[in-house]
Amino acid sequence: MTRTLSALLAPSSLALVGASDDATRIGGRPLRYLREAGFAGRIYPVNPKRDSVQGLPAYADIAALPEVPDTAILALPASATLSAVQACADRGVPTATIFSAGFAEMGEEGRALQSRILATAREAGLRLLGPNCLGVFNPAAQYYGTFSVILDGQLMQPGPVGVVSQSGAYGSHLAHLARKRGLGISKWVTTGNEADIDLSEALSWLVEDPQTRVIMAYAEGVQDRDRFIAALEGARQAGKPVVFMKTGRSSVGAEAAASHTAALAGSDAVFDAVLRQYGAYRAATTAEQIDVAYACARSIDSAGGLPSGNRIGIFTMSGGFGIQLADDSEAAGLDVSPMPEPAQAELLKALPFAAPRNPVDATAQAVTDMGLLTQSVRAMLEQGGYDIFTAILGTGPGSPTFSAKLRAALQAAQPEQGSKILRALTMSAPDDAVRAYEDDGFLVYEDGSALANALGALVQFSSAFGRPATDPATLSMDQQDLPQGPVSEAGAKRLLARAGIPFPPEHLVTDAAGAAQAARDLGGPVVIKIASPDIAHKTEVGGVAVNIPADQAEARAARMLADIAQAAPKARIEGLLVAPMAPEGVETIIGVSRDPVLGPVVMFGLGGVFVEVLRDVTFRAAPFDRAEAHRMIRDIRGYPMLEGVRGAGRADVEALAQLLSDLSRFAFAHRDQVAGIDLNPVRVLPEGQGVLALDALIDFGKDPA
Amino acid sequence: MTRTLSALLAPSSLALVGASDDATRIGGRPLRYLREAGFAGRIYPVNPKRDSVQGLPAYADIAALPEVPDTAILALPASATLSAVQACADRGVPTATIFSAGFAEMGEEGRALQSRILATAREAGLRLLGPNCLGVFNPAAQYYGTFSVILDGQLMQPGPVGVVSQSGAYGSHLAHLARKRGLGISKWVTTGNEADIDLSEALSWLVEDPQTRVIMAYAEGVQDRDRFIAALEGARQAGKPVVFMKTGRSSVGAEAAASHTAALAGSDAVFDAVLRQYGAYRAATTAEQIDVAYACARSIDSAGGLPSGNRIGIFTMSGGFGIQLADDSEAAGLDVSPMPEPAQAELLKALPFAAPRNPVDATAQAVTDMGLLTQSVRAMLEQGGYDIFTAILGTGPGSPTFSAKLRAALQAAQPEQGSKILRALTMSAPDDAVRAYEDDGFLVYEDGSALANALGALVQFSSAFGRPATDPATLSMDQQDLPQGPVSEAGAKRLLARAGIPFPPEHLVTDAAGAAQAARDLGGPVVIKIASPDIAHKTEVGGVAVNIPADQAEARAARMLADIAQAAPKARIEGLLVAPMAPEGVETIIGVSRDPVLGPVVMFGLGGVFVEVLRDVTFRAAPFDRAEAHRMIRDIRGYPMLEGVRGAGRADVEALAQLLSDLSRFAFAHRDQVAGIDLNPVRVLPEGQGVLALDALIDFGKDPA
Structure with a gap:
């Protein structure tokens, strides 16, 4: 320390x-x-x-x-x-x-x-x-430097859970709920107005603290991008799950948050993206936050670590509950895969009325003959190939006539020493029964949906923690000398092309005759666009013509120059851009904006209704590498369009990921100058043929400093 | 009885x-x-x-x-x-x-x-x-005709909540959770294999039972459409909320459900639609089922009824919790509307540091001076114009040094006699504190998200119960004599046109010369399609030509007939359909399929990627009226397309609703003969111009009886 x-x-x-x-x-x-x-x-x-x-x-x-x-x-x-x-x-x-x-x-x-x-x-x-x-x-350390009323009458137990919260009341509530759940606290820090020490610094303390294995955090916004990301990435590399509650996602909430704290709340969607990007889990409710933190704490602290995969085996003695947990597991991204056939056959020999597939339903027979329960559970643990095992016990463990037999039958089915299978139960029983099963190595939940959701979160952590750290060299990019003030489309393309963004070959010409020559050189029909730093929206002034045959290029170019002279007489004209018609592909929209707190963020979505009607977009904080770009691309609901629908082949997703990463590096390297970038559309060609940004706009905005 | x-x-x-x-x-x-x-x-x-x-x-x-x-x-x-x-x-x-x-x-x-x-x-x-x-x-009645182990050691209290469950274990679990929540049970019925009495019959008993005010139901599937719908509609008309858990929504779950019960599980999306259509609430988790049932029971039984609107006022003494509840309320469809300006000004006079808008944050000052709490809450109840009032009390009511003062301060702010404002609290405190606040007329939740979600459900019930019963006359349709076996597109259109489905004017002609004449009569370019009961997929055999000028119609028609003679030599040819090119509009896909249990269901979605990539479709059980069709249309995510995007005007949603209702009535009237209908595409024209079904296919399938 x-x-x-x-x-x-x-x-x-x-x-x-x-x-x-x-x-x-x-x-x-x-x-x-x-x-x-x-x-x-x-x-x-x-x-x-x-x-x-x-x-x-x-x-x-x-x-x-x-x-x-x-x-x-x-x-x-x-x-x-x-x-x-x-x-x-x-x-x-x-x-x-x-x-x-x-x-x-x-x-x-x-x-x-x-x-x-x-x-x-x-x-x-x-x-x-x-x-x-x-x-x-x-x-x-028996240290309480707080006036929180939750300590009235009952102090805290030490344990693996660290809490950092901007709100003292919320932090108190989390500690209270952890205590009710039997979870001990390592360190508890509330940061309030954050005149000096902020949430990110407190978070990084807990990442360093050996007694802290899991962190619950609450924020309305953060003060500093770099400290925040460093703390999250530190937690990820240290294998410490961060279970985050970020408020202010609604319009009313964001307004109230702004009036409540001195922190500048970053836009919620971007904040959300940063949490995902750096391996933290964003809880939607406080109950979920506790449920997930409990799963993390128990699995890391006493049950052999996070699960290494998502295969879940479900044991039940009542069909209905099994079905429900299978539904919930699938919704949480778990794989409810069947028992191997030989194991199913073996189970059926002992329990002819059982459903041996998965969920394994031993029926009420197992209630009468506990040996059958032991046998079924052992078969699942030893032969199922599962990463996670879950049994549904209902009110059994609380029943005076049934409790002891049940626990003994499960104990008899303990997995071998060193087994990595995470074991969990659902039951509704008094606290002492819950603690007893926890001592036997189980995660215990009352609600099956909450359990499945928490197990899904564990798998997400496990996968995020398994990702190698990104080499900072792959994220940096040499700074270019950027112009002061607006640039034309051609200028923007020149800058971005140097950063690796692919554009169609295009000719900047100064008059109609030049356009004709360029069209002949390119061969086939062309696109002609006005080039002017003063015209951001070219179609509005008649500055775009598509699919023009080479022999009509001169006349069309002349008409465009005449139209523009009328529509935008004061605009400085650099000339005309002549480009070949781009090949067919999937239209996407890619942009960069600058969040006041979290800095440059890259947005990605599919063109047309996907963005305009469905708001199907995703964000990442710049810079990021290709692997992160691939995850980003898969975020959107419309992703199957890139995999190919209606008989179309797969689009060049690899090239798209490269573009997103390159753009993010450019945006970060020039974060002090560049306020926004629009690449709209970016056409993703068939696999192996690359991507083409068909238009580019850079906004140099005002300096944020 | x-x-x-x-x-x-x-x-x-x-x-x-x-x-x-x-x-x-x-x-x-x-x-x-x-x-x-x-x-x-x-x-x-x-x-x-x-x-x-x-x-x-x-x-x-x-x-x-x-x-x-x-x-x-x-x-x-x-x-x-x-x-x-x-x-x-x-x-x-x-x-x-x-x-x-x-x-x-x-x-x-x-x-x-x-x-x-x-x-x-x-x-x-x-x-x-x-x-x-x-x-x-x-x-x-002190009557327990059950061997459920949850009665081991503790029997049930009578109360307003009825339970019907196909699974005995699940029903027991619900009763156990209700008891823990302080909710009494009116009747509890488990139906198991349902050889005779089924869930629907048991449900209708509880609808009739005066002691039952709210119903919790669990099903894996239902046996009989008519009984099920009658029970749900009966509950709706009686103003009794049905809070439903239906399992088998995942592929694994559906498989397990089929192996578990003798009931034929209807397809999950259709079941979901029926619940919504008839005003029941489908809970996603058991915790949600209890949370919503609790809200219903307490508001109907002791808090003056369901809320009459969705305006919620939130009182807090800690900003963070207020923001979180505002987020959750907005997500649950509640309206977090601000206090009237004069009331805000008044509050600020008493509490200069308060946030008086909504959430009203009285800050920790109100903890020190409870008169300020009373004053703030009274202002919200009397001047806020809210349907629902919620206060966030945290761990206060459990604190030995704080509890009594807090309760007294809230009691001093009681609303006037006869007030219809539903009042709720969040707190984390022992059961006796919870019961005390319940006695004061509050709904009490530990988790704010669960509360907001349950309040949203109350508003949904309130709105569903307020809908007038549909006049059966508007749902019936005279049965037509239908052919035995397949019909051509022209035949399908004739049948459906008699049911009110609008098609473009089109001519059935027998040869190329007839096509030419029809094109001249119609004027402008036409669509020519082959008419044959044996050709379901016309494009595959060259049987569709679009945008054909009248003077080319004869040649094109002749070529089509020749092509078809080669591609489908055995098909019976009725002739050619010649129709004008349809006006521009929004493409939709409308279909009917027959669920083995729930009978004919109508599907609606937008064309293109909306259905093919996003699976953005919605279902309703036939028959339904225009009002229900309007709700159906608004279900889909792509709905804004019909409101008009990119400067397009609003589409004729009223005509679309009429078509959906008409189709549903046709499908229901002919449910024994018709296995499926495809109207793909249905073009929705600009407002006031109607809809046009451009293609029609009827599948007479096999008789289900």
Whole structure:
């Protein structure tokens, strides 16, 4: 741990400034929790009005403390915070947490106050958590630097789950739900307004923390692209699942998020793409977040690791539940593959009325004769070839007349030592029964749909963690000298062609005679387009003519120049672009836009109704490699169009992936200059024949810096 | 209640055949539960080997009973069941339940045995439940005719929720979850193999039952279309929500379902459509089924009814949770509309740091000063104009230091007597706290996403219940005399035109000269198509020519006849169809297929990639009216194409709806003869100009009877 980390998350001494004798108040709760937990470090309550607080001697101010504490917790009104931070800075305190609200989230005045506090801290090398946060806790160190009310009456168990949350209330709720689920917490960090320490930094702490095996995160937006991506990629490379709740996906939610936090919420679709791209899992609901984190924690911590594949075997004693879990498993991307034929035959010998395929339904017979249950389950574990085994036990484990027999029968079917099969159960039973089956190595869920979904998430993590790290060299690109201000289509194509984007061969000519000569050189019918840096939408002014035979090129070019002279008399005309008619292919639309937080992002979709009606597009943060581009291409619903429909062959998806990756590298290398790029359409030719961008537009926008 | 119903669900006397002295066995459990419940009726254990069973005098057989019992519960092996049914029939017992498996679900032999049992019962007017079922219970009557283990240790509370389930295990699980959620059960019926009484009949009982206000159903398939639809429509008209779990939606699941039950599982998409069409709600997960049923039960039973609109006001003391619930509400189709401006201004006066819009975020200030909470909530209830109010309380109601104040503050903000605003909360707290808030009139959820989703379901029910019943007259259609065997396109069009389906004016001619004359009469370019009952796919044999100028029609027609003579020498040729080129419009595909259980269903989708790549289609069971057709049209993702994209105007959706309804009525009137209809394409012209079916194919298939 760095000095900041250990000082903030595992201090050996702390000052509680604004300490209260009332253990239900914000200034009183941390003290009460620390003492209930048996915190072994030195605690210095600071309160100029009292000699003692909750039985501990109190100090008038930071300066009066007998030593420099590792951390200071400021439980003070906003107005008193600046001078307390100054006192910490003066004394050389390395870290401080500010609980109070009333800063950047409250408009101009609050923002100014927060800036002054940050400047004061920065000058002295004092690291700040908050303001407007609920602090931290670290159960293994008995450390509770928080006033969260969920600790009222019950502290936390240490365990493998780390929590980072911008919202203190949400972070508290996650910790509460984890506790109810029997999950221990490694570190819990709430970042509030993030004047200094932000979510990404806290996330990277947990990636480094050996006690943390799984991370639950909550954000409304992030402050810094590079830190955020580095933290996510660090987690992926360390094999630590990040289960993310990102709010603000609805229009109302995004509005409320913007009014609530000082963070700039990146556009939701882009944020979503970044999470997927860097191997994190975005939960849709809090229940899902806990369900997935539970699966991660139990499989990594005690059940032999994430599953290595997606083949699931389902055991049931009631057909209906088996069918339901098969439905849910398929929806979660799992492979409900049948038992091998010999194993089916063997099962049928023992259980003639069973369904031996998968789900394996041993019927109520197995309830009466538990040996049959053991035999069936053992056959599935030993002969099924499954990565995941799931049994449906219903209310059985809670039944006084049935529970002990059932558990013994399952124990008798334990897999061999070293088996990598992940085992899970569904049941509805009291907590002690659940814990008993967990001790036997099972993941336990009440709801089969929640289980199947969480297993699907494990498989996604497993696959994301198995991807090699991208070589940064493949993502970089030499910067070109870019012009200042707008460029014509021809200019944009020249720049992008140098970056590897393929365009049709085309001639820039200055007059109608040149167009005729170019058409003859190209052979066959041509496209003629006006070339002007001042005309972005060429069709609107009559600046595009397609399928012109070579012998009509001169006349058509002359007419176009005359039309444009009328329609856009002030536009600077570079000339005319003459290109061959492009071969047939699948039309796609590719673009780059710049997210205020997450930087340049590449969008991909199919042309026509796919984008215009169905909004069937996908995003990736630039830069990315070809492998990521292939995943991107497969995201869209219309992907089968590229595989070939109505007897058409497969399109050149490999060339498309190369283009997307090249474009992403260009966009990232020039992120300070380029605000947007449109390649519309990009035609994907049949396999082996490449892609062609038929039009290009670069927007140099305003400098974001 | 009918005699069957009261005899089966509220008997005053019963025989337990195969009664066991061991209270943990199948033949022992019902007796134990009945006695624990204090059942007041007369119980006759039947067991030829014993004088008494669990302390009650036992009888050797049904014949020996001192009276004819209302119902007999047969807890016997499959092999002993037939003679017991015969004994019941001989004695005139009106109803019996068969627990045992080993019948139709177990292949040929079991099916034969089940048929014999049914025949025996039918002859005597004996109604059967099962076999392979878990029976029934009726907590208000202290009646438990079941061996379900979930009653081990805890019986059920009476209440508003009815349960019907083909699977005994699933039905038990639902009852168990309802009990955990504090929901009482009115009637609980499991139907198993459904030799006689099926899910639809049981469903219609609960629709009639005054104690049942909400129904949870589970099915793998249904036996009879008419009974099923009548039960659903009955529930809709009675204002009783049906919350349905239908399994078998995946390929594996459907296969397992077919192997598991004797029911023919209708195709899942069609089943889904029928549920929507008749106002039931299909839950995706069991957790959702309970969450939605809870919302229905609490709102109908104690909170003033279903909400009358979808405007939701959200109160929070923590921004993050508010944003999340706003996201979830929007996703569930709720309207998170802002507070009126004057109310916002008023709120800001009291709480200058609050976000007063919606979600209303009173911030942690309201935690410190509960009067502010009361004031904010009252403002939302009185001035917000909301149909639904939701407050986010987190772990507060479980906190020893906070709980009482919080509840009092909310009570102080009660809406006026007679208010129709549905009120809900999210909180994570022990059961007694939850029950207390329920007593205050709130729906209580732990998870905000689950709450938002359930509220969305309530709004759907409210809207479905508000639809007037369809006048049967608008759904009927006079039957035409249909030909036996295949008809040509021209023949199909003649039949369908009589049913109101619009086709372009077209001429059937017998030779090339006739085609030329027809083209001259029509004016402008024409389409020429071969007319033959033996050629279903005309393009494959050169039987379609489009855009033929009138002066070339004769030559082209002659060539077509020559081509066909070569390509399909044996086909009977009726002649040639000559039609004008149809005006531009939106291409759609409309078809009818016959589901083995649910009968004729109409499919609708847009042409091209929408159907071929995106499978963007929707179904309705025939017949349906124009209003339903409008809902159907709006189901598809590509619907905006009909509203007009790329500057195109709106298409004639009204005419399209009329066509769909007419086709559905034709398909239903001729359901015994017509196996399939293809109208591909159907061109939807601009608004006011109608639709045109450009091709038609009728498949007379085999008679399903």
